[in-house]
Amino acid sequence: MFLTKLSVLATLLALASAQFSPNYKDGRNGMVHLFEWKWDDIAAECENFLGPYGFAGLQVSPVNENAVIGGRPWWERYQPISYKLTTRSGNEQQFASMVKRCNAVGVRTYVDVVFNHMSANGNSRGTAGSQADPGSKSFPAVPFSTLDFNPTCSITNYNDPKNIRNCELVGLRDLNQGNSWVRDKIVDFLNHLVDLGVAGFRVDAAKHMWPADLAVIYGRVKNLNTAHGFNAGAKPYIFQEVIDLGGEAISKSEYTGLGAVTEFRHSDSIGKVFRGKDQLRYLVNWGTAWGFAASDRSLVFVDNHDNQRGHGAGGADVLTYKVPKQYKMASAFMLAHPFGTPRVMSSFAFSDTDQGPPTSDGSNIASPRFNSDMSCNNGWVCEHRWRQIYNMVGFRNAAANAQLQNWWDNGKNQIAFSRGNRAFVAFNNDGYDLSSSLQTGLPAGTYCDVISGSKSGSSCTGKSVVVGSDGRANISIRQNEQDGVLAIHVNAKL
Known part of the structure; x- marks a missing residue:
């Protein structure tokens, strides 16, 4: 039987x-x-x-x-x-x-x-x-x-x-x-x-x-x-x-x-990281090494309707719209990283x-x-209507199935990576400026940073990033900027 x-x-x-x-x-x-x-x-x-x-x-x-x-x-x-x-x-x-x-x-x-x-x-x-x-x-x-x-x-x-x-x-x-x-x-x-x-x-x-x-x-x-x-x-x-x-x-x-x-562990872990309780450099092995289910079995999120109210799991570490800078950073990371099926909250x-x-x-x-x-x-x-979030949905679409490459970190709370040769993102959660020449993986050209602005015709309403013939670019995120993220991709090339 x-x-x-x-x-x-x-x-x-x-x-x-x-x-x-x-x-x-x-x-x-x-x-x-x-x-x-x-x-x-x-x-x-x-x-x-x-x-x-x-x-x-x-x-x-x-x-x-x-x-x-x-x-x-x-x-x-x-x-x-x-x-x-x-x-x-x-x-x-x-x-x-x-x-x-x-x-x-x-x-x-x-x-x-x-x-x-x-x-x-x-x-x-x-x-x-x-x-x-x-x-x-x-x-x-x-x-x-x-x-x-x-x-x-x-x-x-x-x-x-x-x-x-x-x-x-x-x-x-x-x-x-x-x-x-x-x-x-x-x-x-x-x-x-x-x-x-x-x-x-x-x-x-x-x-x-x-x-x-x-x-x-x-x-x-x-x-x-x-x-x-x-x-x-x-x-x-x-x-x-x-x-x-x-x-x-x-x-x-x-x-x-x-x-x-x-995957509630994703919500709990990403909250701890962007609240500063874990360092961004630890995100280098983000995924099953953190105890998550396999990528195709994980619906991932920063917060949901329960735990943003203190119900469910995660407690005080869960990020919500009430801490917008950290929330946008965590959402950008979730959408930039290839792991899981991401869901954005709209409250x-x-x-x-x-x-x-x-x-x-x-x-x-x-x-x-x-x-x-x-x-x-x-x-x-309506977090989904925040520019820093809806433009990262566009980033994810541009990245498509490209693998995570060109990881960089400063040993603390500044990180960057590319999605193959299609997209590049950098984060600064330190108390001082990020200013480094980094490998973006992207073809040479000038790109619109889709966090600080949007591509409008052949110009950008925010910062622009120039990528050289070697794929490198000077990346700058000041510690006092409104957003602690910079993101460029092939569909935002000027």
């Missing part, structure tokens, strides 16, 4: 083995999490900004009906009432239109899916008007009944995998993914999203579900919809929320055979960690407004 179970799991893992590609359009790389944006606003953002500036994809907040909670905290989106596609972000028709419009301009959509649990006791009214009784585990709009849930218990012991996976996370009613009816409803939900043209899923709370159950579910999800421009046979890209900083009973390695994982401003998105009336989400420099206002931060 044991051997049979192992062979079945091996087969299911093989079925899921194609789910490591993000299904990006050729020439594009990098996604952004448009946290709590409305579907109509995202569609316009794809057409007006994400598409033109080379973004490859976007992650959206949960799309299915959630509990309506007093004060409208952001986390109500993680308390499902049903799998109807109606939330404060919009209805199913608006979501379907958004996905279609974004695909049309080369920007793929990844849905944050929540199927570990349903809503907690007391949260019974949904955004689509459905009613539930979490106290008796009754969710008729699915429908789920008490037969579909694990016995009531609380997660109290993170050294016990059974407690973590079979009990309730902060009172949320814990679904039994080993139940065939539960699997059917989850698969129907995911397949409906595939039909609508999504490219993949972020699986919320994956650590709290058994890998063997997830293997069955993933193995039953349809191939991507070719009507939306995906290749025949392409599988959804799956990245699973598995918080693993080491020392716990559950390891991300239990999930990397099924899909990518959200709304908050002072209270429960605070929901900006609203027009206390309930309906307000649309972002844009300044003359393309940055956001009206309560939205």
Whole structure:
């Protein structure tokens, strides 16, 4: 019996083995999490900004009906009432239109899916008007009944995998993914999203579900919809929320055979480095040597919607928009380095960690407004619209598959490297100026530094860098400059 179970799991893992590609359009790389944006606003953002500036994809907040909670905290989106596609972000028709419009301009959509649990006791009214009784585990709009849930218990012991996976996370009613009816409803939900043209899923709370159950579910999800421009046979890209900083009973390695994982060690480590707790020179072996999962199994990020609020993992070392210079440097490094599949965070401003998105009336989400420099206002931060970040998405696209070469450091907190002969970046996190002749790997010519400015015709709105016939250039980053980064690439040649 044991051997049979192992062979079945091996087969299911093989079925899921194609789910490591993000299904990006050729020439594009990098996604952004448009946290709590409305579907109509995202569609316009794809057409007006994400598409033109080379973004490859976007992650959206949960799309299915959630509990309506007093004060409208952001986390109500993680308390499902049903799998109807109606939330404060919009209805199913608006979501379907958004996905279609974004695909049309080369920007793929990844849905944050929540199927570990349903809503907690007391949260019974949904955004689509459905009613539930979490106290008796009754969710008729699915429908789920008490037969579909694990016995009531609380997660109290993170050294016990059974407690973590079979009990309730902060009172949320814990679904039994080993139940065939539960699997059917989850698969129907995911397949409906595939039909609508999504490219993949972020699986919320994956650590709290058994890998063997997830293997069955993933193995039953349809191939991507070719009507939306995906290749025949392409599988959804799956990245699973598995918080693993080491020392716990559950390891991300239990999930990397099924899909990518959200690599929290990347967020924790990059925060420590650019806060000055580790030296930049140590980044020379950035990647699996730091304890990360393999590159194609790692969804990497500087911060996410949880840990920027102190939840999840990383604590005070996590960098957020509230420390902009270090945040831009860390984001630039993530986008310049070839490791992993990077995701940029796009936030709304908050002072209270429960605070929901900006609203027009206390309930309906307000649309972002844009300044003359393309940055956001009206309560939205929009890090993806910061020049130092969107221009580094262009840098990553220009670098393509070129390998990391020409590493240089000063033995402390000044580093530089090239991506083959296509792109070059330098960082200064020391308390004094960087001024050195460095090998850029680039062809001779004059290049626009895409951190301090942008290429505009044959000129640059920021600093220019002259590369000689030997590939070397005089690189200068003063310690008191607004940005501690300089970046040039072949598409920014003047």
